[in-house]
Amino acid sequence: MFGERPLSIAPLPELWFGLGEARRLAEAVRLVGATRAFFITDAALVRTGIPDTLAGALRESGVEVGVFDRVVANPTTATLDDAADALRAFGPAAVVAVGGGSSMDVAKGAAIAGVNDGSGRDFDYRNDQPVAALAIIAVPTTSGTGSETNAFGVIEDLATREKFYVGHASALARVVILDPLLTVGLPARATASTGLDALAHAIESLAARHPNPFATGVALEVAREVSTWLPVAVEDGSNLEARSHLALASHLAGVAFASGTGLGLGHGIAHAVSAATGAVHGEVLAAVLPHLMRSNLDLRADVYARLGLALGANAAASSHEGADAAVSAVAALAARVGAPSTLTDQGVTPDLLDAIAHAALADEVTRNAPREPTLAEVRAVLDAAR
Numbered sequence: 001m002f003g004e005r006p007l008s009i010a011p012l013p014e015l016w017f018g019l020g021e022a023r024r025l026a027e028a029v030r031l032v033g034a035t036r037a038f039f040i041t042d043a044a045l046v047r048t049g050i051p052d053t054l055a056g057a058l059r060e061s062g063v064e065v066g067v068f069d070r071v072v073a074n075p076t077t078a079t080l081d082d083a084a085d086a087l088r089a090f091g092p093a094a095v096v097a098v099g100g101g102s103s104m105d106v107a108k109g110a111a112i113a114g115v116n117d118g119s120g121r122d123f124d125y126r127n128d129q130p131v132a133a134l135a136i137i138a139v140p141t142t143s144g145t146g147s148e149t150n151a152f153g154v155i156e157d158l159a160t161r162e163k164f165y166v167g168h169a170s171a172l173a174r175v176v177i178l179d180p181l182l183t184v185g186l187p188a189r190a191t192a193s194t195g196l197d198a199l200a201h202a203i204e205s206l207a208a209r210h211p212n213p214f215a216t217g218v219a220l221e222v223a224r225e226v227s228t229w230l231p232v233a234v235e236d237g238s239n240l241e242a243r244s245h246l247a248l249a250s251h252l253a254g255v256a257f258a259s260g261t262g263l264g265l266g267h268g269i270a271h272a273v274s275a276a277t278g279a280v281h282g283e284v285l286a287a288v289l290p291h292l293m294r295s296n297l298d299l300r301a302d303v304y305a306r307l308g309l310a311l312g313a314n315a316a317a318s319s320h321e322g323a324d325a326a327v328s329a330v331a332a333l334a335a336r337v338g339a340p341s342t343l344t345d346q347g348v349t350p351d352l353l354d355a356i357a358h359a360a361l362a363d364e365v366t367r368n369a370p371r372e373p374t375l376a377e378v379r380a381v382l383d384a385a386r
């Protein structure tokens with residue numbers, strides 16, 4: 001019965017959204033009670049000059065700044081340990097995550113590891129930590145992951161090649177600075193894949209085993225925003241209107257799934273495929289989502305029909321027809337922004353499918369799927385997406 005499952009919407013990070021808001025970074029550092037800041041970012045972003053500009057402004061405000069710029073896509077326990085060592089050497093500071101989901105995920109792990117003993121998987125979110133994480137300030141430079149809204153990060157364990165979740169309740173960002181100007185330089189392909197990730201967050205949150213009206217309302221609006229503005233931003237990366245809509249929509253998709261719905265099998269598969277082939281998270285999701293939605297169609301026809309309307313499909317005679325239109329709209333949007341349509345295009349060979357299916361089933365995110373999938377059902381989705 002509705003109401004039997006408690007809904008708790010916990011305090012989220014303070015959000016500062018708007019063009020130019022990154023100028024307030026020094027204010028955020030003071031707000032969290034720090035006088036020093038440690039950036040966690042990646043080399044590609046350093047080449048854009050964004051971290052240097054932000055660090056320069058902080059130094060002018062009298063804040064001492066350290067930088068770790070060796071975050072990689074699909075980060076591993078080695079990345080996490082390197083970042084933690086660099087932070088321990090620098091000493092206590094506000095941890096400033098500047099970048100996409102990978103930088104934010106590593107920053108959460110490093111903020112915990114920087115003040116606790118251990119390495120790698122010791123920082124699995126299920127382990128308690130004696131000391132609370134250093135304060136985190138998140139400055140996203142992509143519009144997709146929503147990673148700034150939760151206290152978990154996806155890390156690959158190099159020893160087992162499995163993904164696990166680093167995290168701790170104290171590793172939730174204190175302040176999120178969402179400045180669309182920082183996303184203007186993102187290339188078209190990364191704009192497309194991160195935007196499709198945000199759409200996947202909305203769709204998996206809508207269809208989750210335990211949906212709630214807060215997440216449903218937010219996720220439907222996120223889907224409408226992404227479908228409206230993603231093609232515009234992919235076509236013209238300098239369109240600030242599109243960049244602004246996408247920045248806020250991707251953040252709100254994270255707010256939706258952080259309200260307790262979580263995600264689902266799509267993310268279980270995406271984590272497993274990226275671990276196996278290094279494929280881009282949002283591109284795997286784009287190839288898998290239409291097939292996954294089809295496999296859940298009978299269970300989630302009503303909400304998918306509402307999703308279809310949000311994605312611009314015409315009102316349908318039945319919820320089944322409307323849901324079908326939603327599936328087509330998702331596939332069409334992915335194609336329009338140039339995402340690869342199959343897993344084969346992303347390096348998935350037949351010999352990998354069994355291991356991917358097992359890893360997807362074992363991933364905790366899969367527990368939020370509308371119903372517990374069987375191995376055969378996961379294989380069927382993978383086969384359809386090949």
Ligand SMILES: [Zn+2]
Pocket residue numbers: 145197198200201267281
């Ligand atoms: Zn995602």
